[in-house]
Amino acid sequence: MKLHIRGGRVVDPASGRDAVGDLYLADGRIAEAPAGRADRVIEAKGLVVAPGFIDLSARLREPGYEYKATLESEMDAAVAGGVTSLACPPDTDPPLDEPGLVDMLRRRAKALTRARLYPVGALTVKLKGEALTEMAELAESGCVAFSQANAPLGDTQVLWRALQYAATFRLPVWLRAEDLWLAKGGVAHDGEIATRLGLPGIPAFAETIALGTILELVRATGARVHVCRLSSAAGVELMRRAKQAGLPVTCDVGIHHVHLCDLDIGYFDSHCRLEPPLRSARDRDALARALVDGTADCLCSDHTPVDEDGKNLPFAEAEPGATGLELLLPLALKWGEASGLALAATLARITSEPARILGVASGRLAVGAPADVTVFDPGAAQRLTAASLKSQGKNTPFLGYELAGRVRYTIVAGNVVYEA
Amino acid sequence: MQRNPQLNANGELQHLLSIEGLPREVLTRILDTAESFAGVTEREVKTVPLLRGKSVFNLFFEPSTRTRTTFEIAAKRLSADVINLNIALSSQTKGESLLDTVANLSAMHADIFVVRHGSSGAPYLIARHVKPHEHVINAGDGRHAHPTQGLLDLFTIRHYRKDFSRLTAAIVGDVLHSRVARSLIHGLTTLGAPEVRVIGPQTLMPAGVESLGVRVFHDMRAGLKDCDVVVMLRLQNERMGGPLLPSAQEFFKHYGLTAEKLALARPDAIVMHPGPMNRGVEIDSTVADGPHSVILPQVTFGIAVRMAVMSMIAGN
Numbered sequence: 176m177k178l179h180i181r182g183g184r185v186v187d188p189a190s191g192r193d194a195v196g197d198l199y200l201a202d203g204r205i206a207e208a209p210a211g212r213a214d215r216v217i218e219a220k221g222l223v224v225a226p227g228f229i230d231l232s233a234r235l236r237e238p239g240y241e242y243k244a245t246l247e248s249e250m251d252a253a254v255a256g257g258v259t260s261l262a263c264p265p266d267t268d269p270p271l272d273e274p275g276l277v278d279m280l281r282r283r284a285k286a287l288t289r290a291r292l293y294p295v296g297a298l299t300v301k302l303k304g305e306a307l308t309e310m311a312e313l314a315e316s317g318c319v320a321f322s323q324a325n326a327p328l329g330d331t332q333v334l335w336r337a338l339q340y341a342a343t344f345r346l347p348v349w350l351r352a353e354d355l356w357l358a359k360g361g362v363a364h365d366g367e368i369a370t371r372l373g374l375p376g377i378p379a380f381a382e383t384i385a386l387g388t389i390l391e392l393v394r395a396t397g398a399r400v401h402v403c404r405l406s407s408a409a410g411v412e413l414m415r416r417a418k419q420a421g422l423p424v425t426c427d428v429g430i431h432h433v434h435l436c437d438l439d440i441g442y443f444d445s446h447c448r449l450e451p452p453l454r455s456a457r458d459r460d461a462l463a464r465a466l467v468d469g470t471a472d473c474l475c476s477d478h479t480p481v482d483e484d485g486k487n488l489p490f491a492e493a494e495p496g497a498t499g500l501e502l503l504l505p506l507a508l509k510w511g512e513a514s515g516l517a518l519a520a521t522l523a524r525i526t527s528e529p530a531r532i533l534g535v536a537s538g539r540l541a542v543g544a545p546a547d548v549t550v551f552d553p554g555a556a557q558r559l560t561a562a563s564l565k566s567q568g569k570n571t572p573f574l575g576y577e578l579a580g581r582v583r584y585t586i587v588a589g590n591v592v593y594e595a
Numbered sequence: 596m597q598r599n600p601q602l603n604a605n606g607e608l609q610h611l612l613s614i615e616g617l618p619r620e621v622l623t624r625i626l627d628t629a630e631s632f633a634g635v636t637e638r639e640v641k642t643v644p645l646l647r648g649k650s651v652f653n654l655f656f657e658p659s660t661r662t663r664t665t666f667e668i669a670a671k672r673l674s675a676d677v678i679n680l681n682i683a684l685s686s687q688t689k690g691e692s693l694l695d696t697v698a699n700l701s702a703m704h705a706d707i708f709v710v711r712h713g714s715s716g717a718p719y720l721i722a723r724h725v726k727p728h729e730h731v732i733n734a735g736d737g738r739h740a741h742p743t744q745g746l747l748d749l750f751t752i753r754h755y756r757k758d759f760s761r762l763t764a765a766i767v768g769d770v771l772h773s774r775v776a777r778s779l780i781h782g783l784t785t786l787g788a789p790e791v792r793v794i795g796p797q798t799l800m801p802a803g804v805e806s807l808g809v810r811v812f813h814d815m816r817a818g819l820k821d822c823d824v825v826v827m828l829r830l831q832n833e834r835m836g837g838p839l840l841p842s843a844q845e846f847f848k849h850y851g852l853t854a855e856k857l858a859l860a861r862p863d864a865i866v867m868h869p870g871p872m873n874r875g876v877e878i879d880s881t882v883a884d885g886p887h888s889v890i891l892p893q894v895t896f897g898i899a900v901r902m903a904v905m906s907m908i909a910g911n
Contacts, residue, residue, distance in 0.1 A: 371615065371806075374715050374716075374737075442719050443715070443716030443719045487694055487720070488692070488714075488720070489714030489720055489737075490714070491716075
């Protein structure tokens with residue numbers, strides 16, 4: 176299969192290329208100029224041709240939560256959002272703590288031939304934070320990293336040992352920084368808004384205290400740690416210093432946290448019930464800036480489909496999370512524009528940067544790289560409605576928003592898996 | 596940001612969910628209306644026909660005696676039909692969702708839902724899903740709001756003090772968990788009280804409470820000085836011996852209201868309590884039953900205030 180994408184604005188953050196031109200794909204890879212006729216020509220005039228997006232956190236809800244979403248519905252959502260690779264956290268039911276489960280999930284995903292799936296294995300058995308999983312074995316069956324997802328790990332002895340063990344096999348560990356005890360029972364950022372609304376709070380120092388612990392353990396063990404969903408200005412500061420000190424750490428922020436803050440909860444809008452909680456406007460601005468200056472490495476959707484029953488509840492009882500795969504591009508563009516960034520710099524946060532953290536060859540348009548490409552119209556705005564979402568989760572605080580950035584073609588391994 | 600969900604497009608009261616965000620004129624109108632009903636309760640024939648033919652559903656997901664009963668009396672005096680539902684013992688324990696429960700009751704033709712719920716914001720969720728002719732009154736949600744209690748507190752203060760513009764009021768105790776405190780603070784600041792104080796240990800103060808427009812005191816004696824109004828909050832026993840407070844004895848020693856501490860307030864200060872009281876924990880019996888106490892009149896005023904709210908929201 177040979178593909179010729181003609182006359183688009185080719186933006187490759189990894190190489191800095193940003194020019195109108197052609198892109199050729201052959202045998203599942205980015206190719207040199209044509210050797211013979213293309214099987215298909217895609218006219219991309221006026222469109223952006225970029226590496227397929229890479230999302231470090233998308234919950235597909237299989238196995239165990241098929242009533243919320245299925246692999247099929249969420250893989251549809253992924254490619255509709257231009258996402259060609261995604262990492263899924265281990266908080267399924269049962270959690271991804273056994274090679275058999277991981278194997279099955281990868282087979283199911285492969286059979287769907289949409290986005291590439293990179294499972295993140297459970298760091299501890301059943302995510303209980305007590306016993307280590309067979310990480311080396313899980314890595315062999317395809318786990319790219321190990322994590323507790325949003326499950327707390329309160330026992331620092333276990334965390335220490337887990338990092339030592341992961342470091343032994345050079346396996347990356349992805350962790351949310353949240354102190355179990357300080358966050359217990361909380362549902363919103365501990366501040367003026369939570370006080371007004373009478374919602375139990377999670378203080379920002381629940382993040383910094385946990386982050387301090389993680390960073391010290393990284394120092395002690397040499398484990399490679401990626402911190403997921405940073406949420407506070409103080410957390411950004413700690414990450415900045417850790418990176419300056421040369422620790423092997425990276426971090427991401429969620430698409431909601433660079434745009435929204437606790438004020439957006441309004442009158443108890445359960446769509447804003449997220450993990451970590453939306454913090455103050457100051458925290459939001461610090462996160463958006465951290466993503467500009469590179470303190471935060473990449474942006475992820477933290478895609479979490481929740482059914483209507485899970486959201487039609489009083490705020491504190493509502494299930495946390497928001498659908499995100501189809502919002503990754505529009506919200507990245509919105510952030511990039513507000514930050515005054517060039518398009519390539521914006522796209523780096525959802526292509527080359529997450530590729531570096533995942534350790535994959537995609538996320539760039541160099542010859543020989545996997546032919547994962549997303550072609551989108553950056554100017555096309557559309558009103559976000561439940562009906563416009565392919566994801567089974569219609570839960571997003573952005574319902575009703577007019578958002579620019581519409582995916583036209585998604586190509587994985589040289590095959591067009593989505594077009595609109 | 597959405598429009599304040601308790602006001603309709605004309606700025607009239609559609610639901611009563613919180614005192615926060617209610618304009619001063621609306622508050623004053625509720626208090627004035629309550630004033631006119633206060634007389635009704637003294638009469639031989641205690642009913643007026645303002646809610647004749649209407650159904651009031653008391654929907655209590657948390658136990659309550661005082662609030663539920665005064666709502667019931669208020670509704671009956673307005674000639675409404677009252678249906679009491681003790682949800683804690685029925686459908687919720689069978690797994691029915693909050694909105695399903697409400698939809699079922701709505702099918703039985705409700706006009707007013709009086710809702711108490713343990714989760715902050717639950718009445719907002721209900722208000723978003725009821726039919727346009729149905730009204731929701733928040734009878735206490737989580738730590739968030741208890742607007743009719745706040746209104747009856749304001750009514751009581753106005754009854755004894757007339758003028759809010761020279762008032763110093765102190766709210767003492769467990770502000771962190773108190774919906775009563777939040778509602779009263781919003782009411783007092785809206786009506787122009789120049790100094791609202793909250794008194795208690797740091798463990799019982801919510802984050803950034805100053806942003807509500809109050810002064811924080813950790814020393815009760817300093818906080819009571821020259822107060823016109825002292826509002827004692829109920830302190831639930833299950834808070835004792837945990838990470839918030841060591842013991843009832845120590846709490847009472849520092850934050851319990853005694854005659855000796857009350858003497859620091861103005862000589863004509865009034866003492867209020869939303870009930871139910873824990874004598875010897877937050878308030879000494881000599882004060883609770885003493886000449887400064889207006890705790891029982893508060894309960895009586897509660898009926899007139901709830902009549903006012905229901906008639907303004909759904910009156911014929």
